[in-house]
Amino acid sequence: MVIILLFILWESASRVFEIPEWLIPSPSQVWEEGIAGWAVYNHHLYSTILLTVTGFLIGSSVGIIVAILLHVIPIFRNMFYPLIIFSQNIPIIVLAPLLVIWFGFGMLPKLIIITLVCFFPIAVSTMDGLRQTSTELLHYMKMAGATKRQTFWKLEWPHALPSLFSGLKISATYSVMGAVISEWLGAKEGIGVYMTLASSSFRTDRVFVAIFLIMLLSLLFFALITLIEKRVVAWKTKGVETNG
């Protein structure tokens, strides 16, 4: 609702004040370009989706593996935890050109950027989920004679899944941003490239198309993860109303 209201406000403002198209295009103009320009940008879109999904998969796998390693081996935790936080303080904007210098314009530097952006929320949330396992349940597992492996797979891992998914959701939206940023640095195609080309040629309508595409992509990605979460963590919502 608020979004629709905002659009109406924007549309009428650009008509009433006769704002030139190259400065801020009206929503209707953006919409028209979005429809008409499909043939122009669709290959950019596919390329970005591919990059985002690949980067996200690698990033989340790295995040999960790091979280498990740090959880299972406590010495690693003390050693590497500060390093992980440091890795998040490196400004991506600065790091990205360096990566291009080191690894060229191919997929690799882009995937590294997305992985860097993605893995942190996932690693931290998974680690927290693992660490916050109920002590009562842990005590039961010990008394029942469970091995470390059993305790992990039967208790700690399922316990961490809800927080793992919150990490995945955050990373899903980050990964789209990561992909676009990495494309700015130099790529043959992608929304990032489309955006750079559009803004350098004052096609503001196309810049807005790109912005909306990025938002839409993030939203879709987020929705997809939420859908998977509902299936995997079904016990959370099931039968809450029959509580008693």
Add this chain to the structure above:
Amino acid sequence: MAELTLQNVSKSFDNQPILSDINLSVGNEEFVSVLGPSGSGKSTLFNLIGGLYQPNQGEITLDGDTITGTRGSISYMPQSPSLFPWRTIVENVMLGSEIIGKTDKRAALSMLDRAGLSGYENAYPHQLSGGMKQRAAFVRSLLSPQPLICLDEPFSALDEFTRLEMQKWLLDLWSEHKRSVLFVTHNIEESLFLSDRVVVLSERPATVQREFQVPFPRPREESLLLSEEMLRWKREIYQELKGTIQ
């Protein structure tokens, strides 16, 4: 067969003696209650039997085998139900046996039925009431293959009425599936109503103060709780416990 013995078991933490020279035994198919003031080291006792701690002294044996510091040789029911929220009830009750080895779903289902939990097999723990969760937790310990069950104040969080229901239910189920039981409680009446023998622990450092052989015949009825004899026994144990605190 299951006979648990604790011989001269002592345990201290940071030079603070918690248990000192505990001698205790549970015979085959015997129901023994351990009664003690709160903070008397009852949980420590269980953690020792469960193999989570090593005693500073003494030995714990089960059927003649030393189980000191060995995990998984007893079946355990904690104070809180400790059911896993992502497992359905039937999956939860099979957990104990799953950890040790084989699971038997058919046995699990029939035991759940016997426990009055039929229709809830595929429900999740949060859909059950407190008493039902405790029943499921007890079924889980019954389905575990170990011959000795340790129950750690399992009914202390329940209200009076539910507790009585659960006690009768426990006796019912136990008389059908006889096991050796070690039951920790701070409720005198509960210990008398349920067990064959009551072991009274003293205050810290805990040691076995006295043992009572409970004379009531089985099966036991609710009316027993209000009988003169019960009151007399309660008084005697109460005096004994009071003596330990002073």
